[in-house]
Amino acid sequence: MKDFASPPASLPTSPETAPHPPTVSEARLLSVLDTAADGIIVIDEHARILIFNKACERMFGISAAEAVGQNVKLVMPTEYARQHDAYVGSYIRTGVKKIIGIGREVQGRHADGTVFPLELSVGEAATPDGRQFIGILRDLRPRKESEQRLADLQSELVHLARVSAIDEMGAAIAHELNQPLTALMLYLQAIRRAHSRGVDIVTVVGDILDKAAGEAERAGHIIQRMRQFVEKRDPERHARALDPLIDEAIDLTLLGQRHRIRIEREAGQNLPPVSVDPVQVQQIVVNLVRNAIEAAAGAPDPAIRIRTLASDGSVRLEVQDNGPGIAPEALPKLFEAFASSKRRGMGLGLAISRTIAQNHGGDLLVDPGGNGRGACFTLVLPAAPVPDEVG
Amino acid sequence: MRVHVVEDDAGVSDSLALILRNIGHDVVSHRDAESLFKGPVPEAGDTVIVDLSLPGIPGAQLVRWLLNLAAPPRVVVITGQSQGFIDHQLRGLMPDGVMRKPLDVDAIARVLPHA
Structure with a gap:
């Protein structure tokens, strides 16, 4: 040697x-x-x-x-x-x-x-x-750094879109907060009036105060739900059942909606869990449901159908509206940022939603409908490999 | 005086009924326009408080129907919506009062004739 x-x-x-x-x-x-x-x-x-x-x-x-x-x-x-x-x-x-x-x-x-x-x-x-x-x-450090920078920017943008969605929903959320505040105010004033007139309210005051506290709690929940949605957090992945996340997101979207919409909700049986960032997935749902409500608004009987189903190794969420469908000329730019035909908002919703879906190893697909059929958006998420937390 | 409250929010409806009875009115609560139609038609001496955002038949449509009655009751609109929404919904309609939520007892007392 x-x-x-x-x-x-x-x-x-x-x-x-x-x-x-x-x-x-x-x-x-x-x-x-x-x-x-x-x-x-x-x-x-x-x-x-x-x-x-x-x-x-x-x-x-x-x-x-x-x-x-x-x-x-x-x-x-x-x-x-x-x-x-x-x-x-x-x-x-x-x-x-x-x-x-x-x-x-x-x-x-x-x-x-x-x-x-x-x-x-x-x-x-x-x-x-x-x-x-x-x-x-x-x-690999320079490449890792630029990948990290890209990921950071993307997560900023995802957050920004969420804040923008809440901003657009601002008036509706204010309305929703007005309900418990009105009730709270009237309960308290009822007690105040009775008290100042020397009316004996001992038997009912406890009950009224409980109701007032319930209304204050309801206002608190609205704030809490909103805060969870807009607060900035690092992306995460948890194995979760999709349906409860969807139901929460629907509740958030319907805050202060003017009730003129019928929601048909069909939850799939025995769906496997998905490995997701819960808030980001809810962001997609909020976006799709808001779009669907808007699209259906002009229909004689506005309705949307939200359903989940399992399909080979993945879980699908379908949001179907009964609006006029998507115009063929709007279709090529549908998922592009800032290309929205709407007056309000930044036109980021669908672009961000698709990015989030793809970051989860899934996709966001559209059936544009038309000729009497509404549009249907499908979120596809791969089923989580294991039912435990995945990081 | 009889006051009909057409409001789908249980908390608002209940607290409104409480304060109205407190002021000395008879209160009939309805959770939507449809349930009001099922009962006796409000009379000229009555007041109907209508939430603009109702499930089913919209609040504005109920307001129009009430104002078109031969002997219309007093109609007061309540809403938590934006001014733009109110203007759009009520165009051409002249209810006796519009109150924006959150409500308080003084605002209510102002739009209602004394009991």
Whole structure:
């Protein structure tokens, strides 16, 4: 076996570790390696580093002179490092490829201890000195950062659309709050009047106060329901039954609605749970039901049908209205942001709803109806794999 | 005086009945226009308080029907809706009073003749 300091002849090594001046082709290869933007590491069958290019020096904060000759575990976090020898040994024994020829996301460790995500692809070369493995590494942090930024922006937008929906429902919600406030005020004034006139109200006052408290509680619930919906939270995933979420969202949508709509609700039997962000799914429901109510408003007997059903591995929610259907010219832009034909709102509802559905691994589909049929929107969500919490 | 209250919200209807009886009126509560139609027609000396947002037959339609009676009762509209909605619903109609929710006893006393 060769000494650590003298790498095999088959591949050149960094000039500072080379025992002899490189040949022209070695020099060319070294320059290619050091020019590469990606980190390149070559190891032998014993996982000893033979080549550690400039990009690797930057990525791991270790000089080639230090790295060459050491086990490649040097640049791995402890939990990976422990298994790496076993991986190499297993491949050499069995020939079963776990990573070779396949890219994979792994973790690297900088000399300062920072652990960071890497994309690693591994190639293999048979050389006169035995097998060597060539790893090409790309620091995934910039990509992860921009993915995170994108996710943050998207979640901002989803929240914004929710706030906008509540804003549009503002007048209706004010009306809904007016009901318990009116009742509360009148109950209290009834007691006040009786009291100031010296009427004996001892027998009824408890009952009236209970009713007044009930009305105050009702006002509180309205505020609470609204607050849950608009408050900013990080996206989450829970395995949940879809129907109760839908019923809550329908209640929220119907706050202060002017009652001129018939809601047919059909809940599916034995639906599997779905893994969802509950508030985001309710956001879709609120959006679809509001649209449906608006679409049906002009019908002689405005009605919407909201039903859930299971269909191969997924749960579907259908919201069907009995309005005029969607005009063919509106269809291509239906799911585009800011393309709404409505006077109110930002025109974000359907665009955001579809984005949320797709982020859940599902989709939002439309049957535009027309010719006497209303439109039908279908939210498809994959059934949750396990009934437990999924993070 | 007899006061009919046509209001679908149970809390509002109940508290309104309580305060009206407190003021000294006879109160007949209806949860929608349809149930008012089933009973005796309100008389000229009566007052009908109509919530604009009713299930079934809309409040404005009931107001129109009442005002078109040969001997119309006094008609008072109550609503928690926006001014725009009220104007739109009541166009062409002249009820004796419009009260916006939340209501209080003084506002009610002002639009009703003394008991």
